[in-house]
Amino acid sequence: MTSANSPNLIGNIEQWPIAGSFTISRGAKTEAVVVVAEVRRDGLVGRGECVPYPRYGETPEAALAALRAMQEAVADGLDRMALQAAMPPGAARNALDCALLDLEAKRSGRRIWDLLGRRAPEPCVTAYTISLGSPPVMADAASRAAHRPLLKVKLGGDGDGERIRAVRKAAPQSQLIVDANEAWTESNLEKNLAACAAAGVTLVEQPLPAGNDQALARIDRPLMVCADESVHDRTSLEALRDCYDAVNIKLDKTGGLTEALAMADAARALGFDIMVGCMVATSLSMAPAMLLTPQARFVDLDGPLLLASDRDNGLLYEDSLVYPPDAVLWG
CATH class of the missing domain: 3.30.390.10 (Enolase-like, N-terminal domain)
Incomplete structure (x- = not known):
């Protein structure tokens, strides 16, 4: 009642x-x-x-x-x-x-x-996303973001080798991570991974479609590969151990911070590195995910930076440095 x-x-x-x-x-x-x-x-x-x-x-x-x-x-x-x-x-x-x-x-x-009973989050470097486009368009975007220490480059299949080479030339000092969003195939997987490795990419995220990613277990991976669409909550971790080196934990996939924190603990116990990721959204979406950052090797919480404006009392960003939320925003 x-x-x-x-x-x-x-x-x-x-x-x-x-x-x-x-x-x-x-x-x-x-x-x-x-x-x-x-x-x-x-x-x-x-x-x-x-x-x-x-x-x-x-x-x-x-x-x-x-x-x-x-x-x-x-x-x-x-x-x-x-x-x-x-x-x-x-x-x-x-x-x-x-x-x-x-x-x-x-x-x-x-x-x-x-x-x-968790470690308090501290200011940390977040990736900044370069959207998918033609090599010249992506190079221009990367050049404007070349002062940022970590760039996340969206790729899409055919021509990705040329795209990543263009981005690397435009941002020679930035650490690069790549997100293929399931767009690669078994036939171009090794070629695209090699192109990324040659460009000094640190990590490739979800190269193959979820459920069709077993080829990752059969090849020599030249760099870290991270699951995104293939991993949702703790129940999906065990089956990925041979295919992936890291997992991208997003609260919208796990169904909230409660499961995300438990998943992070389980992923670390299984030997996975952790990326904490986001969708394009306001600081209210990013704030809870900040609790995962002390366990994360990669932080990708740039959603508000991609908006025309953020909500009031949003997270403080100093270029790519993101600060924990004030209580007036969340938590």
Whole structure:
């Protein structure tokens, strides 16, 4: 039975224009569409943000409907541990999980990392994304970002060798990581990996389609390969040990920070390096992921840098250095 002091769950869809456009192998977009969950109780508001991803059959409307379906359970006192079984992993659960964590921190008057017994995040270098395009266009973008220490280069299949050579020439001092977004095939895998290795790339992310990536276990990998679409939560880790050296943990895939932290612990125990990643979104999406950065070898939380503007009280970015969130934003 609910009462006047019961938590109240509200969900909203928001659109945030991107500065220019953001292009990967699956297409381009000019705005980030996010879903925000707010859990209100005793005058306090806990917030969480997610980005429903069509690659996994998600839409903003379906995520919002999934949140609204949880309103009664939240009013009846659902906590984030019970939430893990009450909703499947995915974007909607992420927004609610993070909102409940934010509310928990606000009610206690403590920072969330202290409540969870985790290391406090510190300022760290985030990757900055170079969108997929022609070699000259990508070289121009890389040249303008060449002062940044870590660039994440989106590739897309045919012509990727030329693209990565152009980016390397334009940004000779930056560390490069590559994201193929499942666009390579078994026939061009070794050629593209060799081109990346020749360009001094440190890591290649998800070169082959999820579920068709066993070829990675049969070749000599000349550089680190990281799973993204192939890995979602802890249950998907064990099967990837022969194919990948690292895993990209994104809260929208794990279904929230609660599972993401447990997944990071499990991944490290299995010998994986960790990347903490994001979708293009506001600082409200990035803030919870900052708790994963003490365990991460690579941090890719540049979503707000790709927007025309961020929400109020967003994360502080000094070029590629990102700072932990203030409590007024989250946690």
